[in-house]
Amino acid sequence: MKKLALVFALACAQAHAVPVIGVSDGDTLTVLSKGRPVKVRLANIDAPEKQQPFGARSKQSLSELCFGRDATLDGAKHDRYGRTVAVVHCDAINANVAQVRMGMAWVYTQYNHDAALPAVEAMARLSRVGLWAERSPRAPWLFRKERKARSASQS
Numbered sequence: 089m090k091k092l093a094l095v096f097a098l099a100c101a102q103a104h105a106v107p108v109i110g111v112s113d114g115d116t117l118t119v120l121s122k123g124r125p126v127k128v129r130l131a132n133i134d135a136p137e138k139q140q141p142f143g144a145r146s147k148q149s150l151s152e153l154c155f156g157r158d159a160t161l162d163g164a165k166h167d168r169y170g171r172t173v174a175v176v177h178c179d180a181i182n183a184n185v186a187q188v189r190m191g192m193a194w195v196y197t198q199y200n201h202d203a204a205l206p207a208v209e210a211m212a213r214l215s216r217v218g219l220w221a222e223r224s225p226r227a228p229w230l231f232r233k234e235r236k237a238r239s240a241s242q243s
Contacts (some may be wrong), residue, residue: 090121106159114137114146114192115178117154119161128161129173130184134196142219146192149218154178173203190232192219192226219239235239 109125110118114135118125134152135150136143161174174217185194188205191212195205212220219225 101146105160108154108157108159111147111151111155113143114150117150117159119159126172126237128159128164128185129167129171131163131165131173131175132196132200132202133184133187133193135187135193136225137228137231140228140231141222142192142225146187147220148194149190150183150193151186153181153183159183173217182231188212189217191215191220196229198229 091183106119106121106126108117112118112127115130115133116127117130118127120126123189130150135146138144138147157178160177161172161225162177163196164172164174167173184202185205185208188195188208189212195202195209206238
């Protein structure tokens with residue numbers, strides 16, 4: 089029953105603006121929907137982990153775009169972990185695209201459903217903005233995989 093209520097609340101969030109009440113990192117924020125906090129992962133992108141270079145700057149960038157503003161969630165779905173995943177618009181700005189354009193996130197090629205997004209990333213790379221100013225930025229999915237392998241080898 090609780091899950092059904094959450095799904096209903098998210099369906100309402102797709103049609104109506106909901107306030108952004110928190111930002112966890114460069115690709116995850118929390119909205120208030122029907123009086124409940126709902127964590128939302130930005131679709132199609134992957135931002136640096138907090139321990140990576142640009143992790144804190146990516147979080148700050150998403151905060152500047154969305155925190156304290158109203159957001160609409162387009163195409164909200166749940167991933168295999170039960171998280172809400174959506175394209176997020178804050179004050180009519182597509183935050184997913186903006187994070188990539190400013191060099192604060194990668195296109196998450198494995199899960200990307202936005203055909204225009206790779207070109208946005210290519211322009212950010214060519215312009216060397218954000219994380220693309222680094223000599224050899226490490227994709228977050230590789231960073232997580234390496235961290236997991238290190239952790240497993242230490243066990």
